[in-house]
Amino acid sequence: MHGKRQMSAALLYRPALLLSALLLATTAAAAAPLPATATGQAKAVLTRQKPQENGEKETVRIGGQEFEVPPQWQGLRIEEKPPARKELAAVPRSLAKNHGLIFLRRDARDALVAMAAEAGKEGVALTIDSGYRSIRYQKKIIARQLAQGKTFSRITRFVAPPGYSEHRTGTAVDFTPSNWRFAATPQYHWLTAHAASYGFTETYPENGHRHPWEPWHWRYRPVGHHSATAR
Ligand SMILES: [Zn+2]
Numbered sequence: 001m002h003g004k005r006q007m008s009a010a011l012l013y014r015p016a017l018l019l020s021a022l023l024l025a026t027t028a029a030a031a032a033p034l035p036a037t038a039t040g041q042a043k044a045v046l047t048r049q050k051p052q053e054n055g056e057k058e059t060v061r062i063g064g065q066e067f068e069v070p071p072q073w074q075g076l077r078i079e080e081k082p083p084a085r086k087e088l089a090a091v092p093r094s095l096a097k098n099h100g101l102i103f104l105r106r107d108a109r110d111a112l113v114a115m116a117a118e119a120g121k122e123g124v125a126l127t128i129d130s131g132y133r134s135i136r137y138q139k140k141i142i143a144r145q146l147a148q149g150k151t152f153s154r155i156t157r158f159v160a161p162p163g164y165s166e167h168r169t170g171t172a173v174d175f176t177p178s179n180w181r182f183a184a185t186p187q188y189h190w191l192t193a194h195a196a197s198y199g200f201t202e203t204y205p206e207n208g209h210r211h212p213w214e215p216w217h218w219r220y221r222p223v224g225h226h227s228a229t230a231r
Contacts, residue, residue, distance in 0.1 A: 069164070096127060108170060115194070119187070119190050126190075128174055138160065173218055191218065
């Protein structure tokens with residue numbers, strides 16, 4: 001699901017890639033029967049998220065240093081355009097940890113507000129400590145931890161490399177407490193039962209293959225969301 005979404009996003013922003021994929025597909029259809037390798041190549045162009053030279057490594061730059069993207073993040077760069085400033089809306093301070101100022105994409109903010117209101121009626125107080133984060137801010141978070149002497153691979157167990165974080169889309173939130181304890185809270189149990197009807201799902205679930213479980217991290221997707229949150 002993750003991959004599919006990103007592939008379509010990648011194609012959207014890469015007309016050249018789309019064109020070459022179409023050309024290959026057309027060629028493949030015209031010249032039958034094809035050797036297996038040619039078909040495989042066409043498929044690779046269609047499914048690969050990031051056009052790269054053979055053997056080229058996926059890297060990110062932070063503070064003038066280049067880091068190889070760890071295996072669990074490879075191919076998961078967020079190609080979706082970040083929201084424009086005017087698309088961002090402030091989360092009510094009552095829903096933010098320490099009444100801080102957190103921004104989300106407007107539709108995600110509205111869905112969160114509606115969901116938190118419903119949870120509140122049932123005695124469950126939802127608060128978040130993170131929403132929209134720019135790539136620049138993501139780099140800052142990592143740079144700070146590098147300065148503390150942590151290795152890049154250790155940091156990126158729980159912090160996405162810049163460009164790979166869903167927080168960049170303005171649709172991801174971290175509920176508090178944003179650590180493993182969250183899974184044992186009434187908040188988490190309420191979310192597992194009700195969040196989907198508001199469009200929120202867990203990105204890194206308990207039985208995920210590549211990432212450790214992040215019960216506090218949820219992402220809003222407009223498809224199939226609660227009608228009350230539609231705008
Ligand atoms: Zn998060």
